[in-house]
Each structure stands twice: as C-alpha cells, then as structure tokens.
Amino acid sequence: MLKSKDTIFDGLYSFGVSRRNFIKFCASMSATLALSSSAVPQIVEALEKKKKPYAIWLHFQECTGDTESILRASKPSIAQIVLDIVSLEYHETIMAGSGHAAEKALHDVVKNQKAKYIAIVEGSIPIKDGGIYCTIGGRTALDIANEVCGNAFVTLNVGSCSCWGGVSSAKPNPTGAVGIADAVSGIKYVNLPGCPVNAENITATIVHYLTFGTLPVLDRHNRPLFAYGKRIHDNCERRPHFDAGQFVRKWGDEGHRLGWCLYELGCKGPMAYKNCPTIKWNEGISYPIQAGHPCFACASNDSWDVFGPIYTRAPHVPGAGYQATADKIGAAVVAGTAAAVATHAAIRTFLGYKQKEKFAKEKDEADKIK
Amino acid sequence: MINRGSYVWQPQKMDMFRKSRKAQDKRLYVWQLPIRLSHWLNILCITSLIITGYYISNPFMHAISEDQSIMAMMRFIHFVSAHILIASALIRIYWLFAGNKFARLKEFLPFTAEKRKEVLCFIKFYAFLKKEVHHPIGHNALAAISYSFAYFMIFLAILTGYALYSESHTGFFWYLAGGWVFGILSDGTIRLIHHFVMWVLTAFLIVHVYIVWLNDNIEGNGLISSIFTGYKIYHKD
Numbered sequence: 001m002l003k004s005k006d007t008i009f010d011g012l013y014s015f016g017v018s019r020r021n022f023i024k025f026c027a028s029m030s031a032t033l034a035l036s037s038s039a040v041p042q043i044v045e046a047l048e049k050k051k052k053p054y055a056i057w058l059h060f061q062e063c064t065g066d067t068e069s070i071l072r073a074s075k076p077s078i079a080q081i082v083l084d085i086v087s088l089e090y091h092e093t094i095m096a097g098s099g100h101a102a103e104k105a106l107h108d109v110v111k112n113q114k115a116k117y118i119a120i121v122e123g124s125i126p127i128k129d130g131g132i133y134c135t136i137g138g139r140t141a142l143d144i145a146n147e148v149c150g151n152a153f154v155t156l157n158v159g160s161c162s163c164w165g166g167v168s169s170a171k172p173n174p175t176g177a178v179g180i181a182d183a184v185s186g187i188k189y190v191n192l193p194g195c196p197v198n199a200e201n202i203t204a205t206i207v208h209y210l211t212f213g214t215l216p217v218l219d220r221h222n223r224p225l226f227a228y229g230k231r232i233h234d235n236c237e238r239r240p241h242f243d244a245g246q247f248v249r250k251w252g253d254e255g256h257r258l259g260w261c262l263y264e265l266g267c268k269g270p271m272a273y274k275n276c277p278t279i280k281w282n283e284g285i286s287y288p289i290q291a292g293h294p295c296f297a298c299a300s301n302d303s304w305d306v307f308g309p310i311y312t313r314a315p316h317v318p319g320a321g322y323q324a325t326a327d328k329i330g331a332a333v334v335a336g337t338a339a340a341v342a343t344h345a346a347i348r349t350f351l352g353y354k355q356k357e358k359f360a361k362e363k364d365e366a367d368k369i370k
Numbered sequence: 371m372i373n374r375g376s377y378v379w380q381p382q383k384m385d386m387f388r389k390s391r392k393a394q395d396k397r398l399y400v401w402q403l404p405i406r407l408s409h410w411l412n413i414l415c416i417t418s419l420i421i422t423g424y425y426i427s428n429p430f431m432h433a434i435s436e437d438q439s440i441m442a443m444m445r446f447i448h449f450v451s452a453h454i455l456i457a458s459a460l461i462r463i464y465w466l467f468a469g470n471k472f473a474r475l476k477e478f479l480p481f482t483a484e485k486r487k488e489v490l491c492f493i494k495f496y497a498f499l500k501k502e503v504h505h506p507i508g509h510n511a512l513a514a515i516s517y518s519f520a521y522f523m524i525f526l527a528i529l530t531g532y533a534l535y536s537e538s539h540t541g542f543f544w545y546l547a548g549g550w551v552f553g554i555l556s557d558g559t560i561r562l563i564h565h566f567v568m569w570v571l572t573a574f575l576i577v578h579v580y581i582v583w584l585n586d587n588i589e590g591n592g593l594i595s596s597i598f599t600g601y602k603i604y605h606k607d
Contacts, residue, residue, distance in 0.1 A: 220553060231537055245433035245440030264429060270537075271557045306558030313428060317562065326562055327428070330569025337573035341580040347498060348584070 008047040008210075011084040022047075032204040032279060033216065034226045046211040047085075053210070054109050054117035055086035056148055059093070060141040061134045061168045061177055062123025065196035066159040067093045069281075085206050086118060092136075103137060110151050118206070119152035121145065124161040124168045125183040128176025145184050154215065155180055155189040158202055160298060163191040163221075170304035181222070190215055191222040195298035200279050201227040221301070226275070232295055233270040235277035238262065256292060266311040267294035274299045397601045400472050400508060404465045409597055411458035412524075415451040416571055419527075422448040423568050452531055459524060472508030478518050485511040496581075505589055507604060513581070520574050523567050530564040 006014075012022055026043040033039070057067075071094070088095075090106045097105060109117050123141075126133035131140035149155045160166035162180050169177040181189050192201050205224055208216045216224040233239065241247070241261040248255040248262050261267070272295050276287040289295055296310045297303045317326055401409075422444045425431070433440050466475040480489055492512035494500035509517065532548025533555075551560060586593040592603040 234538060243439055243442035244436060245429060245431065245438055245442075245444075246436070247429055247432060249432075271561065300557065302556050302558035306556065306562070326565045326569075330566055330572075333569050334573045334576070337576050341576055344496070345580065345584075351498070 006052060006087075007049060008052055008085055011052065015084065026207075028200075029204050029207045032200050032226065032275075033208055039211070043207060043211045047207070050210050052085070052087040053153075053206070054113045055088050055120055056106060056109055056117060056152075057088060057091040057120045058122065058144065058148060059136075060121065060123030060125050060145070060162070061175065062159065062161045062166075064093055064122070066122045067091070069196035070199040070202070085203055085210075089117075106148070110148055114151050115153050117152055118209075119149045119155045120158055120202070121149065121155055121162040121180050122158050124165045124177035124179060126168075126175035126177045127183055128174075133175040142183055145180060149180055149184045149187050149189075153188070154209075155184075155187050156202065156205060157181070157189055157191045157193075158197040160193040160195050160303070163193040163223075164301045166193075166195065167304060170308075189222060190218065190224060192227070193221075193223065193299040193301075194274065195303075198227070198274075198276070198279065198281065201275070223273075223299075228273045228275070228299065230273065230275065230278075231270070232272045232274060232276055232289070235275075236269055236289055237277065238289060259292070262289060262292070262294040264313060265294045266296070266309070266313055268297035268300070268303070268307050269295045271302070271307060272297035272300055396604045398507060398604045399600055400470075400602045401596055401600045402465070402470055402473065403600070404461050405469065405473050406597060406600060408458045408462040408465070411454060411461075415455035415458065416524075416575070418447060418451040419455065420568055420572060422451065423565075427565055449535070452528070455524065456528060459521070459528070462521075477509055478514045480511050480515055488512070489515065505585070505591065507602065516574070516578070520571065520578075523570050523574070526563055527567040527571075530560045530567070533560050534564060 009022060013019075017025075023040075023044060026047065027037070027040050030037065030039045030043055059067075089109045090102065092102075095102055095105075123134075125131065125141045125145055127142060131142035134141040136144060157163045157180050161168055161177070164179040164182075165173070165177045168175065169179075179191075181187065181191075190205060192198075192205065194201075201224070204226065205216055208214070208224075208226075216226055219225050219228060221228075233242075236242075238259065238261045241259070242263055246255060246258075246260040247264045248260050249264060250256075251265070262269075267289065269289060276295075277289070280287045280290070294311070297307050300307065312325060317329055425444045426441070426448060429441060431440055465473050466478075471477070480486055488506070488511035491500060491503050492510050495503040496512075529548060529551060532544070533551035534548070536544040536547065536549035536552075537557075555563075582593055585591070590603065591605075592601065596602045
C-alpha cells in the first residue's frame with residue numbers, strides 16, 4: 001500500500017508524473033467541475049499540500065465494470081492520478097494483499113479513520129432473505145456496507161448499481177437488490193451513476209472535496225450537478241439531424257453511415273442527464289452516440305424498467321408485459337372505442353328499422369280500419 | 371303527440387315534426403361566444419397536438435434534404451398549440467364563473483340527487499336499457515362528467531408537458547410551471563402519462579363526435595349546429 005502520509009503530488013511525482021502533466025490534470029479537473037480557470041491554482045495548492053484521504057473500495061453485486069472503466073485508460077497517467085488521488089487501502093480487484101491481511105487493512109481503516117475515510121462502493125446490495133445472495137468472506141454485503149459505509153465520512157456510489165440497484169434490480173429483481181442509500185440508512189452519500197461510471201467524474205468529485213472541503217452541489221438524486229446537470233440531447237452532436245428530421249431507420253442504413261440521429265433506434269438521449277458528450281470516454285476518444293449506438297440512459301433510475309427495451313422509442317408500461325408499449329396499449333384503447341361506437345350505431349340502426357316496421361304495420365292496420 | 375324524448379327513429383312522424391317546427395319550437399341561446407370559441411380552439415389545438423405529438427414520439431416522416439427542419443417545426447407547432455390550448459382552457463375556466471347557467475361550474479358537478487339520477491338515466495339510455503330519456507337544455511349530467519374527464523386529461527397533459535418542457539428550458543419560471551413534477555414522478559413515468567393522454571383524448575374525440583351525432587339525430591335539437599351558432603332548438607311540449 002502507498003504511504004498515506006504523502007501528499008497527492010508526492011505520490012504522483014514518485015510515479016514519474018511531471019509537474020507539467022500535474023498542472024494539466026488540475027486544469028482538466030477545473031474544467032470538468034465547470035469552474036473557471038481561476039480555480040486551477042486553488043486545486044494545485046490543495047493537491048500539493050493536502051494529505052491523501054483514505055479510501056476503501058467495496059465490490060458488491062456488480063460486474064467490476066466501474067473498476068475496469070478506471071483501469072482501462074489508454075494512457076497510464078490518468079489511471080495513476082485517479083488511483084493516487086486517494087490512499088486506496090482496500091480494493092478487491094487490484095490490491096496485493098489477500099485473505100486475513102486484506103481484511104485487517106479494511107478493519108484498521110474503519111477503526112482508526114472513523115468518519116474520515118471515503119467509502120467508494122460499486123454494486124448493489126441484495127436485501128432479500130437476509131442478504132444471503134451476496135456474501136464476501138462469510139459476511140453479507142449488507143453487513144459489510146453497514147460497517148464500512150456507516151462509519152465513512154462520505155460514501156461515493158459509483159455506477160448505477162450502487163446508486164439505485166441498476167441492472168441487478170431490474171424486474172423481477174430476484175435478489176431484492178437496492179442501492180447503498182436504500183440499504184444503509186442515514187449515510188452521507190454522492191451518487192455517481194452510469195454503466196459504468198466515468199472515472200473523471202469520481203476524480204473530480206474527490207478533487208472538489210480536497211480543494212474546497214465540501215462536496216460538489218448535488219441534484220435531487222444526490223448526483224453532482226457538474227456531471228449530471230445537463231441533458232445529453234441538448235449537447236449531442238447529432239442534434240441538428242434530429243431537428244432536421246433525419247433519422248437512422250435501421251442499423252447500417254445510409255443514415256447510420258452518414259451519422260444521422262439515432263432517435264428511432266431507441267436513443268434515450270432526451271431523457272438522459274450526464275456529461276458524456278463533453279468529457280466522453282477513454283481519454284475523450286468517443287462515447288456511445290458518437291460511435292453510432294443509441295444512448296440507453298444508463299445513468300438513469302428508469303433505464304431498465306421504464307425506458308427499456310433499449311432499442312424502442314415508445315415508453316414502456318410498467319407491469320404490462322415486455323412487448324406492451326404505450327403505443328400498442330393506446331392504439332388498442334382507441335380501436336376498442338371505435339369498435340364500441342360502431343357496434344352501438346349498428347344496434348341503434350337495427351332497432352330503428354324494427355321500429356319502422358312496427359309503424360308501417362300500425363299504419364296498415366289503421367288504414368284497414370278506415 | 372310527437373315523442374321526441376325517445377331514441378326511436380320515426381321517419382314518418384319526423385316529416386310532421388319538421389313542418390311544425392317553426393310554429394312550435396323555440397330557439398334558445400345556450401352556448402355563449404367564449405364557450406364556442408374555447409370549443410373550437412380546443413378542437414384545433416388537440417388535433418394539432420395529437421398529430422405533432424405522435425410525430426415527436428414516432429417520426430413517421432423523414433427529411434429528404436439537410437435544409438429541412440421537420441422535427442423542429444413539429445415541436446414548434448406542438449409548443450404553440452399547447453400554449454393556445456392553455457389559453458383556451460383559461461377562457462373556459464373563467465367562463466365557469468362568469469358564463470350563463472349552462473356554462474357554470476354547478477353544471478359540471480354531479481353531486482345532487484337529481485344529477486346522479488340523470489347520469490344513471492343516460493347510461494341506461496345509451497346501453498339500450500331505457501327507451502326514453504329527458505334531455506336537458508344544456509349538457510346532460512353524463513356528458514358533463516365526460517367533459518370534466520376530458521379536461522382532467524388536458525390538465526395532466528399540460529402538467530406533464532410543462533415538466534418535459536422544463537428539461538430544455540431551465541430557470542425558476544419553468545420549474546414552477548412543471549419542473550417540480552420531477553420531484554414526484556420519474557422522467558419515464560412523466561413521458562408515459564403525457565403519451566398516454568394522447569390516446570385517451572383520441573378515444574374521447576371518437577366517442578364525443580358519435581354521441582353528439584346520435585343526440586342530434588334523436589332529438590332534432592340542432593346540437594351540432596348549436597356549437598357553431600350557439601342556438602339549440604327547444605321543444606315546447
């Protein structure tokens with residue numbers, strides 16, 4: 001493990017990160033946080049002088065995608081910066097220690113750094129049947145989260161699973177998976193949803209805390225506004241094609257090759273809030289919409305049960321079966337109404353003719369009497 | 371002599387009725403100008419909102435050249451129609467309090483025993499269980515309920531519409547107009563409600579037009595022309 005008394009810059013310097021790259025990193029963090037360039041010296045100062053905060057990275061019911069998202073950076077420097085911004089004491093995927101030694105490191109931090117360390121959690125917590133569906137070292141995820149997140153200064157929920165259950169909580173949710181905040185009550189937390197989370201957003205959140213001593217401004221879902229305040233649709237480079245009415249109709253057609261709007265392939269950009277179009281992924285190379293795949297609002301609470309299926313536009317009706325979109329149900333309602341009206345008209349006409357016959361008969365009889 | 375309260379189609383007697391119409395019947399001014407104005411604005415706006423709204427959810431027309439702006443135009447028409455519809459609804463709400471007795475709020479509240487009985491009568495009448503029914507001069511109580519229902523749907527559409535509008539129009543005003551709904555309902559649910567209201571209003575339009583035609587036919591009260599002229603024909607007997 002790293003020496004935790006080091007400042008962040010010391011750590012980076014020992015890994016061979018130049019001062020120039022360090023300043024560049026601080027500037028990029030300032031931009032990610034939507035701060036002005038005058039904040040750069042403040043960030044530089046904070047990262048040079050402040051000690052690294054202790055951090056524990058927990059894995060629960062998840063795919064390790066969020067860890068992969070951080071480790072699979074194309075240039076090593078950013079990966080180092082992300083991992084070196086904190087003194088990471090426990091991370092099941094990348095730690096060198098194992099067994100009791102690793103568990104001891106975890107307990108030491110919880111015991112000695114109570115209410116000072118940052119808990120970073122990846123994965124949902126299954127709470128059904130006493131939480132038996134996810135156990136690590138013989139303890140349930142719920143138990144571990146209660147101990148580690150309950151004693152942390154703040155919990156960073158990275159990825160949609162730890163924010164609100166994610167894919168593991170999609171219907172029928174057999175394990176009763178929930179987000180950390182729903183499993184452990186009364187904790188201070190920041191949600192950084194995404195499938196996976198964007199490493200820049202985790203780093204920027206921590207840098208903000210280190211620089212200003214506070215957490216960034218959060219929205220009503222506890223997501224930092226700097227990363228989740230803007231709608232993908234409003235920043236999308238394919239937006240002009242949307243306004244023009246140029247849509248990709250099917251995969252690989254001419255419109256798809258020309259980079260038209262992916263709306264009809266089920267793009268959920270109009271409902272999705274994230275900074276993907278600006279900071280992108282993999283060192284700013286690309287992001288799904290740029291690569292020709294519709295957004296499925298991975299960072300949204302609704303992405304599986306309400307927004308899904310991924311490749312359809314029409315809203316999904318909860319509890320009405322997989323194929324039943326609002327359009328199908330709505331069209332059935334209108335068709336049923338039209339059928340009812342037609343039947344009513346037919347019956348009325350039939351009754352009317354019967355009445356007519358009756359009148360004719362009456363008239364005949366009256367004539368006879370005359 | 372002539373049984374006008376019945377659904378019975380009486381062609382022979384209708385001829386007699388038509389001849390005697392001028393002598394016997396009275397034209398009554400029922401629908402005042404704001405009511406008719408609001409009604410036709412509603413028709414215009416709801417039709418345009420259904421068409422453009424359906425296009426926005428499922429773009430059935432595609433641009434053939436880059437200088438077109440079909441979706442932008444559809445959204446523009448959708449938003450303009452929505453605001454005209456709101457203006458029309460405001461006129462109607464004002465006229466609930468300022469209008470004649472056929473337009474007043476009281477007409478729409480089915481809380482008296484008399485009104486409840488009328489609702490039951492009309493349900494039976496439309497279900498062929500009752501051959502005759504007394505048609506009041508203004509709305510019948512069942513029709514009044516259906517219009518309240520339609521306005522409730524319009525209210526839902528306005529609320530969820532403003533919520534969705536606030537996604538691209540930030541600021542305190544739009545938050546007050548609809549952005550606050552996101553605190554109660556999720557984005558997906560809001561879209562679902564907004565979308566479903568379209569289908570419900572389409573179904574309402576079908577039923578409304580049919581029932582109006584039916585009543586005009588049975589009653590001979592000039593119901594259809596009354597929404598143009600304001601005058602209904604009232605039979606004295």
